[in-house]
Every structure is written in structure tokens, then in C-alpha cells.
Amino acid sequence: MEKAFEPRGIEQKWRAQWEQSGCYAPDGEGEPHTIVIPPPNVTGTLHMGHAFQHAIMDAITRHKRMQGRDALWLPGTDHAGIATQMVVERRLEAEGKSRHDLGREPFLQAIWDWKAQSGGTITEQIRRMGNSVDWSRERFTMDETCSRAVTEAFVRLYNNDLIYRGTRLVNWDPQLGTAISDLEVESAEEDGHLWHFRYPLADGSGHLTVATTRPETMLGDTAVAVHPEDERFAHLVGKQVMLPLAERPIPIVADDFVESEFGSGCVKITPAHDFNDYALGLRHDLPQINILTPDARISDAAPAAYVGLDRFEARDRVVADMEALGLLERIDKHKLMVPRGDRTGAVVEPFLTEQWFVRAKPLADRALAAVEDGRMRFVPGNWINTYRHWLENIQDWCISRQIWWGHRVPAWYTPDGQVLVGRDEQEARAAGGIDASVPLSRDEDVFDTWFSSALWPFSTLGWPETTTDLARHYPGDVLVTGFDIIFFWVARMAMMGLHFMDDVPFRDIYITGLVRDADGAKMSKSKGNVIDPLDLVEGIGADELVAKRTAGMMQPRKAKAIEKMTREAYPEGLQATGVDALRFTFCALASTGRDIRFDPKRAEGYRNFCNKIWNAARFVLMQCETEALPEQGQAVTLSAADRWIVSRLQRVETEVAQHFKDYRFDLIAQTLYHFVWHEYCDWYLELAKPALNGRDVAAQRGTRRTLLLVLEAILRLLHPIMPFITEEIWQRIGPLAGKAGDSIMRQPYPEAQPEKIDPEAEGDIEWLQGFIVGIRNIRGEMNLAPALALPVYLRDAAAGDVERVRRMQASITTLARVEPPLFLEASEEAPQAATALLGDMKLLVPMKGLIDTEAELARLDKRVAKAEKELAGLDQRLANPDFAKAPEHVVQGARDRAEQLREDLAALREQRERVAAIA
Known part of the structure; x- marks a missing residue:
């Protein structure tokens, strides 16, 4: 073995050999174990969340494979409808073109061309991390198999009256010109205003005051609502007000949705432009007047004076006109949550439009029952409450999008508007009894990406065909995913799996936390605190890291701030840790909490753990290469240390087995780290030396055998988490330990032998x-x-x-x-x-004759004085009111350091007393 552990060459070698050997693919023997990868966007690159979850999934898969299970970890990517279309549209914009210049089919071909050239970045990065997915079964949500499944699912749901086309309120991004999901809406508090308007009573007897943050929507008001128990307005319920600017009467209705204490107690109701108002409008059978066009201009449903204006231009005009009429009571500054599209940053509008919807309630009932009766379980178990709450309050699901990239809705329309659905146009005509002479137009919409993703656990296995893979690997065993998509993906996979396969899509749902930076802040490019996992694996200099984090930033001041923060945090950049150390770090951080604080220094520490294992292996090889396991008939004696480390190994194997069952990867890492570093390396290797250096040949044999067999078991225990270093060392250690096989990943995972537990030796x-x-x-x-x-x-x-x-x-x-x-x-x-x-x-x-007491007392006095001076300075800073305004982690760091100094001083003073007593 080389003197130093150099991960890069080892990783390149084994990654290539593993893939070429086909050892990632299930062999059809043993009980199947299946994980489907949450498909990352084809536009994306590997981020910390991916790397974290992939480390967990690979640890599970490798562990099951070593247990003799027929393990399949199925990879794939998502076509990411909106994100991918935006990437290609921006490329066209740089050429002075738009997708409309190309037309639909040429534009789609341009996307396929882009995918062929650049769309595989993230899969290559997944390979770089050594993830043991079966690349021969790789899927893409737009490939032929998955596309056929999407069409089949839609047609069947439509024929079962579980899909319909209707006009409902949706999230609308006016810049994209499409409906978007809740997950694609980012709401943040912003400074705004609350305008108070007077609506005159129709009988001329006075007015009601309403408040709004969106004055332009008043053009579509169809009622004013008050609380039914509000005595101030009880006599007005059933009467009308005249809607200013539109000059049409609208009713005053009573509804317990209204909060009497908020504002004036009167609320303007715009059913076509607010989700709460929409629900209230349905309860009171109010008209729905859409006063916006798809690009967020005022439509011809509004008074002529405002038609064609941009929504924000219309807002200013409405306020000015209300003021001119003497109907603007006042304007208050107001903090409000503003929804913006995560891709465009445009303010999202609740928008009344015709879309395709799934009737969710019948599907949700079965998905809810599956967790209540234990067919699916959440780990940690508390996440069942999030899942349950959403399914119990589920709304119909909008599955259509007004873009071109995606699975096109298999629906056709006759000239008179009849809707025909089929797997192809011929089937649609047959279903509607329409002969070939009648021209049909194809629906322009595509499906929401989450619709195809909901079919992922079985579409990837060949459904709707009855394939061998589908029969063997559905349902899956575990899903590893984040808490933020329990609604959007986990629940919908359960709904679709139960409906189409009559079984849950997976048994266990392991919910991970969100990877944040060392200070607990969410990682984002705008904050400049993103860490690329491959930068940690490979290492990156400070200048390159700064350039990467500030690339494309238009605000020089912000770029400077990010540069300053980066250089302070990482003055030498990021040290190369290698894949194994990073994976071990992720497992060590995989607690049951909601958030995970990631500090690169911890990964650097686990690089030292790799070095420790490497050096231990070199020591064992030096002892055992010439004489490994004793031959038949040779005398062997085991020392107390030999029996102790073997006994401890059995206890560790028992603990790790339980932690795998509980998905406690943090405890697996903790248990193995302590055993390998402290017990095997720090203690046993030292305890072995007296026997190795002694004259008792039988004792030497016993210790060599123990050194070898325990290290070989350690490598197998660590392999699911640290695959590269364990494979490299095992290739040398395994044969000496009597193991046959071409890879450690095909070796059995260690199981405890309770009869070898030795309390006396312990x-x-x-x-x-x-x-x-x-x-x-x-x-x-x-x-x-x-x-x-x-x-x-x-x-x-x-x-x-x-x-x-x-x-x-x-x-x-x-x-x-x-x-x-x-x-x-x-x-x-x-x-x-x-x-x-x-x-x-x-x-x-x-102590007599061992120490110079005067010199020792002087040394201790110097250390005490230094610690006292530092502590006095810290106490002064902490007492300063201005310092309390510093960032919390800075203040807490000062508190922690002060506490540590107090403990150090107490120990130094106690030590001084002991030395003085000796003098």
C-alpha cells in the first residue's frame, strides 16, 4: 500500500471497475430490495441535498446487497418542464429568436438536442460519487416507457371520471404564461400598502369601507362580505353597494370567513382573483369576473378605461381615480406576503382559467388509509401528521401546463368544442364516434411534471406492460426524500400507486432534513453560501471559490459582501476530502431533526478518519503479509486484548444492525467511528504490540489472526458508507483473511456472534x-x-x-x-x-526528581495570567450592549469561549496547587 491515502485515483479506478463489472444490477437471486431515485431535474447539477440523500440511499442499497438481497437502486432524471423550457428559450433569446419563431416541433427538437449535449451533467456527477445505481435501467420521464405510462394513466383516470376539464382558480405566472404548482411559488414578506376605499351603498344611505393590498382587483369585485355576527352590519346584509369605477351593484353577504376585528370588518370579494374569495364565492353563488389577461394586463371584462393596462399601471390608475372621486379614505404602510414564481421572480396571480384537474379526494382516501393501517410508515414517525393533514384537506389537482416541453395532453377537440380523449387520435375518434372527415385539433397543454413523477415507482419498471421488473420490484422498499415534497410527490405517488397497482409504492418513507450552512442559513446562490459537494470532494482554492459564488451577480456591492464572507470563512478555499469522507459526514449528520447544519471542517475531519483506517491497514499488512492466518494444527493463543476486541466487535455489529433497521445513520457513523478510531486503532493496535514483539509464537499467531479478521470485518461494516477506501484495502486484506470474491460489495455484511462476547476480557x-x-x-x-x-x-x-x-x-x-x-x-x-x-x-x-517545581510553577503562572487576560477581554465584550447586536453565532461563540476559559483556569489553578504541594 502507498504510504498516504490519496482518494482521487482510488475513486476513479473503482468507479470504472464497478460499473463495467455490472455488479450494481440485481442478479435475480434473493429477496428483492428496491429503491427508485427521486429523479433530479435534467437541467440541474448535484447540490448538497442530492449528495446527502444519495449517500443515504447508497448506504441502504449496499447494505442490503451485502445481506444477500437482490438490490435494485433505479436511477433517472425528470424532464423538468418549465425549467428545461426556460434554459432552451434563453439560448434562443441570445440568438435573437423565440420558440414561436421556430414553432412547436422544431422547438421541441431543440430541447432534445440540448439534452443530448448538456442534459447528462447531473448523472455524470452521480457517477462521480460512486452511487451504486443500476445504470442499465436508467429512466427519463420523457423516454418512451415513461411517456406511454403517462398517457395510459390519463386515459384511465379520465374514463373513470377521475379527471375533468374545468374552470377553476390556479397559481398563474404571467411571465411564463402558465399555471404553476404551489411548490413553484415562493412567498416572502415585502413592504407594501393597504388602501382603504369607500364603497357607496346603492340606496345612497352611506358607505362601507373596505381595505385591499391589490386595488386593481376591485374591478372584478362581485360582493362585499361581513361576519354574520357583526352587529354593526347585520342590517345591511342582503343590500347592495355600488362598485366604484365599474358602476355596477354588488351584494353585501354574511360569511364567517370574515374577521370582524381586521380593518373595518368589511371585505371586498373577488372570486376570480383570490383563493379565499373563490371559496366564498362558491358558497354564495357569486359571479366570477376575470379582469386579467394571461400576461397580467386588464381584460375587456373590466371598464373600458382600464382595458390593456399592465396590472401595476392599472393599480396606480385605480387609486388615482378613487382619490379623485373622494372614495380613498387612507393609505397605510403594510407588510404582506408576496407570492413570486421561483423561476421568473414575477408576482404570481390567482387566475381563473380552464385547466385539466384530477378529482383528488377518492384517490386521497386510499392513500391516507395506507399509512393509518401501517402498509406505509414514515421515519421519523411524526411526518405522518403532515401527510395526513394535506390528504384530509386535499383540493382537486391542476395537472395541465401552458408550455410546450412535456407530455402533451392526449385530448382532441371537434370544431363545436366536443372533448375527445384517447391514447391516440384514432382511439379518441372511436371513443366519441367521430369519423375521419371531421377535423380535430390537439390540446396544446402538457402535463404538470408532478403528474409523470407520481407514476415514477411503477412507470420506471415498465407499466402499463406486465414486465418481469414490475412483478419483482414493485412495491419498492423505501423512499428517501425531503419533507418539503411530502404533499407534491410522496402523497401523489401513494395515490397513483394504490389506484393503478392496487398496492403502496413503497413500505418505508425516510424523511431527511434540509442541508443548511454552518450557521443554519438556507443555502442559496443569492446568499452566496452554496457549497458544491464536488468542490469538497476535489478541493477548490479561495480565489476560484469566490469567482464561482459571485459569477453572474449584477450587484457589485452584493458580490463584494459575498467575497468578504467567503474569504473569512474559507481563507484557503475548501480542502479536498474525497468521496468517502463526505459520505461519512452526511451519514453522521443524518439525525432525526428537520435541519442539518453542514460545516466543511467536519468533512475534513472525516478525511483524517480515512487516513486513520489507511494507516491501520498498513500496520496490519506489515504484521500479516508474510504470515497471515495460522495453518491447520498450529497452536494459537488469544490474549485478553484479542478476546476484548473480538467481543467489542460483536456488540458493535449488533448495534449497527439495529441502527440500520431504524434508519439512524448518525448512530451508525457514531458507533463505527468510535469503534474503529478509539477501540481498534488507538487501543487494540497498541495492546497488540506486546504479543507481536514477544517470544510466544502461539500468542503472536493469535494476535495476527485477530488483527486481520477484525480489520476485515471493519471494512465490511464501513463499506456501505465508505465504499472506495474499503474496497481498496479489502482487495489486500480480504485474501489474507481467507475471503474469496472480486469485490467487497459482494461479501456478506457482518452479523454478530453472541457466543464470542467475552465479559471477562472486556x-x-x-x-x-x-x-x-x-x-x-x-x-x-x-x-x-x-x-x-x-x-x-x-x-x-x-x-x-x-x-x-x-x-x-x-x-x-x-x-x-x-x-x-x-x-x-x-x-x-x-x-x-x-x-x-x-x-x-x-x-x-x-514527583521527587521528576520535575523542576519552580520552573513548572512559573510555567503554570504564565498560562493562568494569559487565560485571565483573555477572559477579562471577553467578559468586557459580552457586557457591551453594542456587541449584543452582532450576529447570534458570533455572540454565542464568545460566550462559549469564555465558558471554556473558566474551565481551563479552574484546572490550571488546581494543577498549580498540586505542584506547589510537591515543592
């Missing part, structure tokens, strides 16, 4: 560790040289202590660097010494 080594740590603490506190062999006296030793000292003296003297311990009788006077406790037994190290 007790012995725990006692020995206590002895060694006690001596090391004394050495550190008294600033004694590590190589100095210290005299040690033992007082109050029990019979068991005496026996253990006798039996493990070689390990004690070697590892603690002490002379053979001497026992003091109760009547003997103890020397002036530094003391440590091991149970009731005292470890005494005489």
Missing part, C-alpha cells in the same frame, strides 16, 4: 485502559516527557487488582511507560506523589 481491558489513562493524565498534568519511564506505587489494591497487574504487567509497562508497579501495604508511608484513581485503588507517581 472487564480486563476496561481496567487496563483505566490504569493507562490514569498514568497518562498524571504525565500530562505534570508536563512529564512521554518517553520517561515513571515509577508507580499502588495503594488499596484489591485481590483482583493484584491479579490483573501480575497478568497484564507487560502491557502496563509498555503502554503506560512505567516501571513495574510496586504495591504499598496499608502501614507503609506513601511518597509525595501525583495521584490517579482506578476504582478504589490509588496510582501514585512520586
